[in-house]
Amino acid sequence: MLSKRSQSAQLPTAGHPEESGPRHVAIIMDGNGRWAQKKGKIRTFGHKAGVESVRSVVRFARQTGIQSLTLFAFSSENWKRPEEEVSVLMELFNLVLNSEVKRLHKNGVRLKVIGDVSAFDDKLKAKIQKAETMTEQNDALILNIAANYGGRWDIANAAQLLAQQVQQGTLQPEDIDEQKLGEYISTHDLPELDLLIRTGGERRISNFLLWQCAYAELYFTDVLWPDFTEQVFQLAVDDFNVRQRRFGLVGEQVSVPQS
Numbered sequence: 001m002l003s004k005r006s007q008s009a010q011l012p013t014a015g016h017p018e019e020s021g022p023r024h025v026a027i028i029m030d031g032n033g034r035w036a037q038k039k040g041k042i043r044t045f046g047h048k049a050g051v052e053s054v055r056s057v058v059r060f061a062r063q064t065g066i067q068s069l070t071l072f073a074f075s076s077e078n079w080k081r082p083e084e085e086v087s088v089l090m091e092l093f094n095l096v097l098n099s100e101v102k103r104l105h106k107n108g109v110r111l112k113v114i115g116d117v118s119a120f121d122d123k124l125k126a127k128i129q130k131a132e133t134m135t136e137q138n139d140a141l142i143l144n145i146a147a148n149y150g151g152r153w154d155i156a157n158a159a160q161l162l163a164q165q166v167q168q169g170t171l172q173p174e175d176i177d178e179q180k181l182g183e184y185i186s187t188h189d190l191p192e193l194d195l196l197i198r199t200g201g202e203r204r205i206s207n208f209l210l211w212q213c214a215y216a217e218l219y220f221t222d223v224l225w226p227d228f229t230e231q232v233f234q235l236a237v238d239d240f241n242v243r244q245r246r247f248g249l250v251g252e253q254v255s256v257p258q259s
Contacts, residue, residue, distance in 0.1 A: 023067045024192060025066055027072065031199050031200030055100075059230065062109065064237065069142070069143050070190075072149070073146060076153055101130075110143065112144045146209075155211055196208075196209065197219045200222070200225060221236065
């Protein structure tokens with residue numbers, strides 16, 4: 001059974017976040033294919049090159065005290081891509097589960113996969129389960145890999161789980177509110193999303209973490225994913241740290257020191 005939303009996942013306090021920086025960062029890793037094409041390579045070459053950037057951002061998150069890092073690896077819409085590219089993405093997912101999990105575990109990283117994993121074959125599902133079980137006690141960083149994930153699916157899935165409770169008579173419709181629905185969103189046990197980064201020059205969130213983005217700060221960069229380094233990540237965090245997050249208040253309200 002899904003646990004209740006933790007106290008740490010409540011809406012952050014309005015004001016300047018520079019004291020501690022973002023607790024939960026999500027990244028849409030875009031631009032692999034274009035990076036490869038610029039180098040005269042096939043698109044799948046870029047996906048393989050992007051693995052090093054994943055290592056880099058995980059390292060940066062651990063070193064800077066970010067609690068949770070969510071990476072958009074494969075969307076529910078990506079199945080529509082050319083069959084060869086989808087096949088390579090699945091191979092890379094398998095490769096990462098085979099080669100990176102022990103390294104993550106050694107460094108205290110907890111791995112979680114969010115999304116509709118029912119679409120994957122039994123072998124891949126077993127690897128996901130094994131990796132999550134191996135790392136579930138780690139607390140240096142929570143690394144969430146969004147695979148076969150869509151923001152609309154996430155909300156619809158939560159609604160379906162609540163509807164099942166209503167059907168069983170254990171929940172009344174009038175008891176369903178934002179907090180109750182939030183308890184069944186895939187990231188229900190994580191801090192609220194603070195910062196969403198998208199690489200590759202696009203200026204949209206592409207059905208990623210729709211519920212979680214309600215008050216997140218958005219940061220877009222033209223840097224293609226294989227070129228996304230720790231230095232570029234730091235620029236995004238620096239930009240976040242100078243923003244005033246008001247959460248519906250006015251600037252004067254959040255500028256007043258809290259007693």
